[in-house]
Amino acid sequence: MNVLLVYPQFPKSFWSFEKTLALLNRSAMLPPLGLVTVAAILPQDWQFKLVDRNVRQVTEAEWAWTDLVILSAMIVQKEDLLFQIQEAKRRNKQVAVGGPYPTALPDEAKTAGADYLILDEGEITLPLFVEAIGNGVTSGIFRAGGERPDVTGTPIPRFDLLEFEAYAEMSVQFSRGCPFQCEFCDIIVLYGRKPRTKNPDQIIAELDRLYELGWRRSIFMVDDNFIGNKRNVKLFLKELLPWMVEHQYPFSFATEASVDLANDQELMDAMVACNFGSVFLGIETPDEESLALTQKYQNTRSSLSEAVERITRTGIRVMAGFIIGFDGEKTGAGARIVQFVEQTSIPTALFSMLQALPDTALWHRLAKEGRLRKESANINQTTLMNFVPTRPLEEIAHEYIEAFWELYEPKRFLDRTYRHYRLLGEATYPKKGKNSSKKVNWVTIRALLTICWRQGALRSTRWQFWSHLLSMAYHNPGGVSSYLSVCAQIEHFFEYRQIVRDEIEAQVAEFLATDVEPIKSVENMALI
DSSP states (O other), X not given: OEEEEEEOOOOSOTTTOHHHHHTTTOSBSSOOHHHHHHHHHSOTTSEEEEEETTTOOOOHHHHHHOSEEEEEOOGGGHHHHHHHHHHXXXXXXXXXXXSHHHHHOHHHHHHHTOSEEEOSOHXXXXXXXXXXXXXXXXXXXXXXXXXXOOGGGOOOOOGGGSOGGGBSSEEEOOEEOOSOOOTXXXXXXXXXXXXEEOOHHHHHHHHHHHHHTTOOSOEEEOOSSTTSSHHHHHHHHHHHHHHHHHTTOOOOEEEEEOGGGGGOHHHHHHHHHTTEEEEXXXXXXXXXXXXXXXXXXXXXSSOHHHHHHHHHHHTOEEEEEEEEOOTTOOTTHHHHHXXXXXXXXXXXXEEEEOOOOTTSHHHHHHHHTTOBSOSSOOOSTTOOOSBOOSSOXXXXXXXXXXXXXXXXXXXXXXXXXXXXXXXXXXXXXXXXXXXXXXXXXXXXXXXXXXXHHIIIIISTTHHHHHHHHHHHHHXXXXXXXXXXXXXXXXXXXXXXXXXXXXXXXXHHHHHHHSOOOOBOOOTTOOOO
């Protein structure tokens, strides 16, 4: 069986960083971990090829070679997933799809022509699919029926199928699930509220494989809440530290975690010791009433600004997510988010309008109240809310546009980055041994010169750029490389904030010009 694994394109988004990645000759931030895990679960006597369409196109030779096309996608990749299904069917290929988007809205992939829907978690549903293939079944839907797999049995992903040089970071997963119950979050719908973790030896084996294949750059632990099971995380870090020392720190790590990370100094210190350099926090909003209403109670138990400062002072760079449009939200929410980001000096602040994702508690509540505007959702930053909010939609959209514009005004962004790195001190900077990839080559030099030219000469940031860079070189010389890599993000946001303004304004104008009726019930809608 010749299997072509295809990962659909992402639209230009907050995280796409095209212009920043181009400085280092990279094509994408992260590889499709889900597909290389699928390849590891399927029979190993099958032949596999993988094409990430964020890196390159599928060739006609690859289409001709394959017997079966397997695709996986998140909601934001919807458009290209449906297009690739149609392309495969146009060539008379059998098509199987899975991942978060088909699991949430299976009818859309089926309507596009998919033969097999391999939904929920693959450790359970892929064997059902393989059995069906063996029995000559030519179509079907495979579901887990509420069962959650034990991820300690998940094999090492087929990292060998990836084009390493295309990616800025590598992906590894330690756990699935989150113990919290945020109303808008689909993670607990997809993976449950009981975090399931791999064994330390299992993750170490994955790192061994990446090391063997020659990877020497950053690794993103893609867990939606890395510290969901703190006990198991600490056991893993205890095993990881001697491995990192023995291999002379070949990797640095980043991950996502809940804000209560700040309350566990032992855990933060262990992460820093193992070369965790950054963490993404779901802060969402500084408005406590909104946090309580959306059931994100873990963010109301202590000061959010103090939590960010504690994590930063420990030596972990903070990235954070923010949302506007919660029910009961008071006027000025956008400005309050900007104020919080400036106060805490968070350089990279993901900012979006709230979306009701399929089958979440929020989605069901809004459907019951007759407030859904669309059956589907999209978590891109250029997408208008898909439900009727409790204050005027145009007011929320205006605040969102203005806040996004302010957050990524170049001078403000560079100033936040500088203040954040001064607060970090030297503790966060990845340790470098002889096996580290931090080599000075022409690509690195060219990227540095480009940043210095654009930010230090062409733009009005020139005096600020050089002043901050010289101060960093004096106070924190070990952090200059990491600092400049974050400064480079403005090359993306400089253009992207205009895209956000243009597209949201166009959608608001369209919304005001049409009388869009909210969906009154969930009848005939695609449910999990």
